[in-house]
Every structure is written in structure tokens, then in C-alpha cells.
Amino acid sequence: MTVIFESEAYKQNTNIAATHVLIIGCGEYPNLTMQEFGGLKSLTAPSISAKAIADWFLSGEDAMPIGKGLQSHEAFCNPAAPLGTLTIFMSPKNSYETPWGAVISTARPTIANIRIAYLEWLNRLAENNENRGVFYFCGHGVSNGINQYLLADDFGDDPSDLFASAFHVSNTIHASIRKTSASLFFFIDACMEFNEDLVQQIDEPKSLYNGPRKGVPKTRNWAVIRATTTNRLAYAPKNGVARFTDSLLCALKGHCGTQQAMGSNFEVCATHLRDAIADFLVFSQRSISGDQQVLGEANIEGNGKIAMHVLKQRPLVLLELDVDPEGYRPIARAFTENNLIGRDTRSLSNGPARFLMHQGEWTYGTNALNNEYVEQITQGFFTGAALSCCFKVP
Secondary structure (H helix, E strand, O other), X not given: OOEEXXXXXXXXXXXXXXXXXXXXXXXXXXXXHHHOOOOOOOOOHHHHHHHHHHHHHHOOOOOOOOOOOOOOOOOOOOOOOOEEEEEEEEOOOOEEEOOOOOEEEOEOOOHHHHHHHHHHHHHHHOOOOOOEEEEEEEOOEEEOOOOEEEEOOOOOOOOOOHHHHEEEHHHHHHHHOOOOOOEEEEEEEOOOOEOHHHHOOXXXXXXXXXXXXXXXXXXXXXXXXXXXXXXXXOOOOOOOOOHHHHHHHHHHOOOOOEEOOOOOOEEEOHHHHHHHHHHHHHHHOOOOOOOOOOOOOOEEEOOOXXXXXXXXXXXXXXXXXXEEOXXXXXXXXXXXXXXXXXXXXXXXOOOOEEEEEEOEEEEEEEEEHHHOOOOEEEEEEEOOOEEEEEEEOO
């Protein structure tokens, strides 16, 4: 399996509390188009998106050489469960260059490879109840109108049994929570569009890990956040990071969290991430005239307060300010200020102005060169991740 990283601490003692990450990016699907299955084609975003997620986890102090790791608002950090292992599969199969410069060949994300890696991931997680498990998938997904099924890269390799290379997301999760007591986080960047061929199959795709439906789950803290809702598509720019993954990374890079009760750090949990992803997804699609991606509902069991990531500074808010009509932009200015920081004023001549501020109470508004319109000013207590405001100029 393509284990990119294994910490020295975990090598010495596999029972320590750690975060174990499994990342899958399925994009090539070399035999999918030959089957003419639902019009699905190869994808460019999954390998790029998988690499971006891996880079975020591996750029922190846990994986990088001493003194080279990025801070918590730029890369993974969790003192209670440092990064223990990271496994990645990508297609098209190619080399992954780590943030510290090592070049490692990745294995193809076939259903057999994914199953083996998934069981190894679960076994690692079972070694300590305080472990965190992160599962990330980017690639094709389909739905029968209720459940979501993800397609491994070898989907279509066996035309006599196409769905042998697909797996049932919900059943995989429900089997997994009866296998380990660790806290689990699933991020699924895939479509949930209804597929008639799937419905007509005699046997539905299996889960990655088989287990009983009965019995009390070992873990009470798990969450799955999907890129979109039932019967909808997920989108990605060509040769770019998928919209959901991009919003997830923006959220993780310092834009959400709640201060610890007995400390100065801020814990980033599933509930925070879902809200912040939603904010960034809306924010990023403001100028997109085509189909808008709708974030899927987060399924969270437990209080949703187990930290996947920890910030060592107050979360940031991305605020965009503009004026309407746009014709005022050449003379317009936007500003923010609070009791601790003086006024930050920026021109709108090149379009909307963006400000990065810490969560809290702020005053913001707009005025014009030579006082060509009356200054508009308002106050707000910002706790969201990203938002925009457009002032109507009379």
C-alpha cells in the first residue's frame, strides 16, 4: 500500500493516540467510457484534490523536518492526536511529491487496493480509543435515490460485473463504527446523481468492510460530510481542485473553531467544518452563472465536538465588500476597523475588496474619494468563515 508517512512516535509505539489518514483520488477510470455507463468520463480533479489534501496534512510540524512545518492556520495540527500515518491512492497513477521533497510512486485505487488499505486503516484506529481517523474520497459517485455509491478506478475493467468495483458509503460507515472506538471523519467529494443502471442491478455494491448491523457502535463520535445532496452533482474546474475540496481546505486553513474551555487553542470539529465549508462553497460560487453546487447534509453522531484539527490562534473571517451600482467603484473605498485595530481602507477600483479579520466584533463600511457619496457604516459580530456585503449607494 502507498503509505506516504508514518511518524517515528507511531513506529515506536502503535498504541499512542494519533490521527490516521486515508486519501483516495480516482480520476482516470480507463475502461469507464468503453462501458457507456451513464455518460461518465475520466476526471482531472481527483488526483489534484487528493494531493492538495495530503499536502495540508503533511505540511504541519508532525511530518515536516524540525523547524520547517507550517503553522496551524496553514497545515494540520492536533496535539492530542498527532499525525500517525497517511496513505494515498491516486489515478492517473503517478508520483506524489511530498512537501519535504520526497517523490513516491502511488498505487492505483482499485477496489481491491482500497479494501485492503481501508481494513489496515481501521486496524490502526482500533489500537487506541483516542485515535482520529480521516477518510477522504474524490471521484465518481452515483445514487439509487437514497444511498450513495463510490466508484473505484477499475470500474468497467470487468464488464460482466461493473459494480464489483463500487462500494456502499453508508454501509461502510455503519460497519466501521462497530469496529473501532476512534473518532471518524469522512469527507466525500463525489456526485450523488440518480443512476438507473444501478437501480436495475440484482445485487447492490458492498461496503468496504463487512460487519453486522446489530450491536452497539464502539464509537459515538463520527461524521460524514458529502460534497452534495441526493440526486445532485458535484463540480470541479478542469485541471483544478474540486469545489468541495477547495472549500474544505479553506475552512481548515484557519477559518473555524471554538476556543478550548481550559486553554487558548481553538478546536476544529465536524460541526464547525460543515458550516465553514458551506460558507466557502457559497462564497466561491457567487460569480458562477452555471449550476450551483449544493452542499450535502452532514451526518454527525455524538456531540460533534471531537477536534479533528486544532488552531493556535483565533479563527479568521474572510469578508468581501463592494458597492452597488458598480459604476461607483472607481471612486469608492471599503474599510474595516475595531477597538484594537485602526481603520484598514482599500480601494474598490479593481473590484470588491477582501479583508481577513479575526472572529469578533467589527465595524465596516464604504466611503468615496472627495466625499462624493455619504459614508455608509455598520457593525457586526463575525463568527462565520466567509461572507460578502454589498453597500447600496444612493
